[in-house]
Amino acid sequence: xxxxxxxxxxxxxxxxxxxxxxxxxxxxxxxxxxxxxxxxxxxxxxxxxxxxxxxxxxxxxxxxxxxxxxxxxxxxxxxxxxxxxxxxxxxxxxxxxxxxxxxxxxxxxxxxxxxxxxxxxxxxxxxxxxxxxxxxxxxxxxxxxxxxxxxxxxxxxxxxxxxx
Ligand SMILES: [Zn+2]
Ligand SMILES: [Zn+2]
Numbered sequence: 001x002x003x004x005x006x007x008x009x010x011x012x013x014x015x016x017x018x019x020x021x022x023x024x025x026x027x028x029x030x031x032x033x034x035x036x037x038x039x040x041x042x043x044x045x046x047x048x049x050x051x052x053x054x055x056x057x058x059x060x061x062x063x064x065x066x067x068x069x070x071x072x073x074x075x076x077x078x079x080x081x082x083x084x085x086x087x088x089x090x091x092x093x094x095x096x097x098x099x100x101x102x103x104x105x106x107x108x109x110x111x112x113x114x115x116x117x118x119x120x121x122x123x124x125x126x127x128x129x130x131x132x133x134x135x136x137x138x139x140x141x142x143x144x145x146x147x148x149x150x151x152x153x154x155x156x157x158x159x160x161x162x163x164x
Pocket of ligand 2: 133134135136137138145146147
Protein backbone atom coordinates (compact mmCIF):
# COMPACT_ATOMS: atom_id res chain seq x y z
CA UNK A 1 0.00 0.00 0.00
CA UNK A 2 1.61 3.21 -1.18
CA UNK A 3 0.41 6.40 0.51
CA UNK A 4 0.79 9.83 -1.01
CA UNK A 5 1.72 12.19 1.80
CA UNK A 6 1.75 15.48 -0.09
CA UNK A 7 -1.39 16.66 1.70
CA UNK A 8 0.14 15.81 5.09
CA UNK A 9 3.38 17.60 4.31
CA UNK A 10 1.42 20.60 3.02
CA UNK A 11 -0.42 21.56 6.15
CA UNK A 12 0.04 21.61 9.88
CA UNK A 13 -2.64 19.57 11.61
CA UNK A 14 -3.30 17.31 8.63
CA UNK A 15 -3.41 13.63 9.38
CA UNK A 16 -4.06 10.29 7.78
CA UNK A 17 -5.32 7.38 9.84
CA UNK A 18 -3.89 3.93 9.11
CA UNK A 19 -5.85 0.85 10.07
CA UNK A 20 -5.44 -2.27 7.99
CA UNK A 21 -4.10 -5.79 7.94
CA UNK A 22 -1.18 -7.08 5.94
CA UNK A 23 -0.67 -10.71 5.03
CA UNK A 24 2.88 -12.00 5.40
CA UNK A 25 1.83 -15.66 5.38
CA UNK A 26 4.40 -16.38 2.63
CA UNK A 27 7.26 -15.27 4.87
CA UNK A 28 9.54 -18.25 5.49
CA UNK A 29 11.92 -18.69 8.39
CA UNK A 30 13.98 -21.86 8.81
CA UNK A 31 11.43 -23.84 6.80
CA UNK A 32 8.48 -22.53 8.80
CA UNK A 33 5.86 -19.96 7.95
CA UNK A 34 5.65 -18.18 11.30
CA UNK A 35 3.35 -15.31 10.25
CA UNK A 36 0.26 -17.29 9.31
CA UNK A 37 -2.29 -14.77 10.57
CA UNK A 38 -2.56 -11.25 9.12
CA UNK A 39 -0.44 -8.49 10.65
CA UNK A 40 -2.54 -5.76 12.28
CA UNK A 41 -1.34 -2.26 11.53
CA UNK A 42 -2.89 0.73 13.29
CA UNK A 43 -1.88 4.34 13.75
CA UNK A 44 -1.55 7.53 11.81
CA UNK A 45 0.65 9.85 9.87
CA UNK A 46 0.27 13.42 11.06
CA UNK A 47 1.77 16.85 10.69
CA UNK A 48 2.56 18.43 14.03
CA UNK A 49 4.14 21.86 13.99
CA UNK A 50 5.39 21.28 10.47
CA UNK A 51 6.99 17.93 11.28
CA UNK A 52 5.45 14.83 9.71
CA UNK A 53 5.29 11.89 12.09
CA UNK A 54 4.51 8.24 11.61
CA UNK A 55 3.08 6.51 14.67
CA UNK A 56 2.13 2.87 14.29
CA UNK A 57 1.32 -0.12 16.38
CA UNK A 58 2.04 -3.35 14.59
CA UNK A 59 0.68 -6.54 16.12
CA UNK A 60 1.53 -9.97 14.82
CA UNK A 61 1.28 -13.58 15.90
CA UNK A 62 4.51 -15.54 15.70
CA UNK A 63 3.95 -19.23 15.34
CA UNK A 64 6.88 -21.65 15.44
CA UNK A 65 8.19 -24.72 17.28
CA UNK A 66 9.39 -24.07 20.83
CA UNK A 67 13.21 -23.76 20.93
CA UNK A 68 13.44 -26.40 23.64
CA UNK A 69 10.61 -28.94 23.22
CA UNK A 70 9.53 -28.38 19.60
CA UNK A 71 5.85 -27.89 20.36
CA UNK A 72 4.32 -25.40 17.94
CA UNK A 73 3.54 -22.30 19.93
CA UNK A 74 2.06 -18.93 19.03
CA UNK A 75 2.87 -15.68 20.78
CA UNK A 76 1.61 -12.21 20.01
CA UNK A 77 4.20 -9.48 19.53
CA UNK A 78 3.69 -5.74 19.33
CA UNK A 79 6.01 -3.28 17.62
CA UNK A 80 5.57 0.39 18.36
CA UNK A 81 6.85 2.76 15.71
CA UNK A 82 7.44 6.44 16.26
CA UNK A 83 9.34 8.07 13.41
CA UNK A 84 9.63 11.34 11.63
CA UNK A 85 9.26 11.46 7.88
CA UNK A 86 11.30 13.71 5.63
CA UNK A 87 10.98 14.17 1.88
CA UNK A 88 14.75 14.23 1.72
CA UNK A 89 17.49 13.74 4.25
CA UNK A 90 20.11 16.42 4.69
CA UNK A 91 22.49 14.26 6.63
CA UNK A 92 23.17 10.57 6.57
CA UNK A 93 20.83 7.82 7.61
CA UNK A 94 19.00 8.23 10.84
CA UNK A 95 17.19 5.85 13.15
CA UNK A 96 14.41 8.28 13.88
CA UNK A 97 13.91 9.91 10.49
CA UNK A 98 12.73 8.02 7.44
CA UNK A 99 13.24 9.43 4.01
CA UNK A 100 10.11 9.35 1.86
CA UNK A 101 11.15 10.35 -1.66
CA UNK A 102 8.39 12.07 -3.58
CA UNK A 103 6.45 12.29 -0.29
CA UNK A 104 5.27 8.74 -0.78
CA UNK A 105 5.64 5.80 1.56
CA UNK A 106 5.16 2.13 0.89
CA UNK A 107 3.56 1.16 4.19
CA UNK A 108 3.61 -2.58 3.45
CA UNK A 109 7.34 -2.53 2.84
CA UNK A 110 7.91 -0.46 5.97
CA UNK A 111 5.78 -2.78 8.12
CA UNK A 112 7.53 -5.83 6.64
CA UNK A 113 10.92 -4.36 7.60
CA UNK A 114 9.81 -3.56 11.14
CA UNK A 115 8.32 -7.03 11.66
CA UNK A 116 11.41 -8.82 10.35
CA UNK A 117 13.66 -6.72 12.61
CA UNK A 118 11.53 -7.48 15.63
CA UNK A 119 11.19 -11.25 15.17
CA UNK A 120 11.91 -13.02 18.46
CA UNK A 121 15.36 -14.58 18.85
CA UNK A 122 14.02 -16.79 21.63
CA UNK A 123 10.73 -18.61 21.27
CA UNK A 124 9.53 -20.83 24.09
CA UNK A 125 6.15 -22.48 24.69
CA UNK A 126 6.47 -21.22 28.26
CA UNK A 127 9.19 -19.40 30.13
CA UNK A 128 10.20 -22.48 32.15
CA UNK A 129 9.91 -25.10 29.38
CA UNK A 130 11.94 -28.10 30.48
CA UNK A 131 12.63 -29.25 26.93
CA UNK A 132 13.24 -32.80 25.79
CA UNK A 133 15.50 -35.39 27.37
CA UNK A 134 18.70 -35.53 25.35
CA UNK A 135 18.86 -39.29 25.74
CA UNK A 136 15.34 -40.61 25.18
CA UNK A 137 13.60 -37.56 23.70
CA UNK A 138 10.78 -37.51 26.21
CA UNK A 139 9.04 -34.17 26.72
CA UNK A 140 10.15 -33.36 30.26
CA UNK A 141 7.18 -30.97 30.69
CA UNK A 142 4.97 -34.04 30.91
CA UNK A 143 7.08 -35.72 33.60
CA UNK A 144 10.56 -37.06 34.22
CA UNK A 145 12.06 -40.00 32.40
CA UNK A 146 14.30 -42.71 33.81
CA UNK A 147 17.47 -41.56 32.05
CA UNK A 148 18.76 -39.35 34.86
CA UNK A 149 18.83 -42.26 37.32
CA UNK A 150 20.90 -44.41 34.99
CA UNK A 151 23.12 -41.55 33.97
CA UNK A 152 25.65 -41.76 36.78
CA UNK A 153 29.05 -40.15 36.83
CA UNK A 154 31.31 -42.86 35.27
CA UNK A 155 33.84 -42.37 38.07
CA UNK A 156 31.18 -43.56 40.50
CA UNK A 157 30.14 -46.58 38.45
CA UNK A 158 32.51 -49.06 40.15
CA UNK A 159 31.14 -47.94 43.48
CA UNK A 160 27.59 -48.48 42.30
CA UNK A 161 28.55 -51.95 41.17
CA UNK A 162 29.86 -52.73 44.64
CA UNK A 163 26.60 -51.61 46.15
CA UNK A 164 24.60 -54.04 44.03
ZN1 LIG B 1 8.65 -25.90 25.03
ZN1 LIG C 1 15.24 -39.60 29.03
